[in-house]
Amino acid sequence: MSGKLIYLMGPSGSGKDSLLQAAAAPLAGRGGHVVRRVITRSAEARGEDAEAVTPEAFERLERNGAFAMSWRANGLCYGIPRQIDDWLARGHVVLVNGSRGHLEQARRRYPGLLAVLLQVAPEVLRQRLVARGRETPAQIEARLARNAAFAEGLAPPLRVLDNSSSLETCVRGLLALVDEAAVSAAATPG
Numbered sequence: 001m002s003g004k005l006i007y008l009m010g011p012s013g014s015g016k017d018s019l020l021q022a023a024a025a026p027l028a029g030r031g032g033h034v035v036r037r038v039i040t041r042s043a044e045a046r047g048e049d050a051e052a053v054t055p056e057a058f059e060r061l062e063r064n065g066a067f068a069m070s071w072r073a074n075g076l077c078y079g080i081p082r083q084i085d086d087w088l089a090r091g092h093v094v095l096v097n098g099s100r101g102h103l104e105q106a107r108r109r110y111p112g113l114l115a116v117l118l119q120v121a122p123e124v125l126r127q128r129l130v131a132r133g134r135e136t137p138a139q140i141e142a143r144l145a146r147n148a149a150f151a152e153g154l155a156p157p158l159r160v161l162d163n164s165s166s167l168e169t170c171v172r173g174l175l176a177l178v179d180e181a182a183v184s185a186a187a188t189p190g
């Protein structure tokens, strides 16, 4: 039986990392996984619990086939470990913090993936990025500008989750999607 890949995307600051962290325990209780990414971001950077590597180490891992998916954005390299393929082969639900820019490639590799777009009211986005304090003002502007490239919208099918209000509400919405996806994975042979 194959599992279900849930590919979460959204603007920087929309709350992808917070949502995945908050959903990790209830997801584990359902036998699912939140993926720990490999990123060329410094280990001291606050926020996401990722494996921090140098650009050289990232390139080496990528060349050696360590990643199921990898992409570049925001001046960083991001990798999703190959381990997800084992989980999926065992029929598990797997959640990844994905990239809008990488969605079509991800769909080619995982045709059954569930694309979830996290959105937040535009006026809240800048406030959240500033409050997070991980990026410089120039990096925040660059991230907001990057969103304009996706203003046309992403190709369906896509589920949308709103994180403009409380994180708890959003976690409930995500877990409802996970439960739905798990049922559909169980019903799909192969």
Ligand SMILES: Nc1ncnc2c1ncn2[C@@H]1O[C@H](COP(=O)(O)OP(=O)(O)O)[C@@H](O)[C@H]1O
Residues within 6 Å of the ligand: 010, 011, 012, 013, 014, 015, 016, 017, 018, 019, 047, 128, 129, 131, 132, 163, 164, 165, 166, 167, 168, 170
């Ligand atoms: N529902 C929410 N309400 C208030 N603050 C939130 C909410 N969700 C996330 N945040 C805060 O917004 C900032 C950006 O969230 P983060 O999870 O880092 O976003 P992303 O991973 O999408 O860039 C963080 O400081 C986080 O604590």
Ligand SMILES: O=P(O)(O)OC[C@H]1O[C@H](OP(=O)(O)OP(=O)(O)O)[C@H](O)[C@@H]1O
Residues within 6 Å of the ligand: 009, 010, 011, 012, 013, 014, 016, 017, 048, 073, 074, 076, 078, 097, 098, 099, 100, 101, 102, 143, 146
């Ligand atoms: O193509 P995009 O949808 O713009 O995404 C580009 C990258 O930005 C986000 O990562 P990261 O965690 O570094 O950024 P964030 O925490 O600021 O969202 C996202 O998870 C992607 O890896």
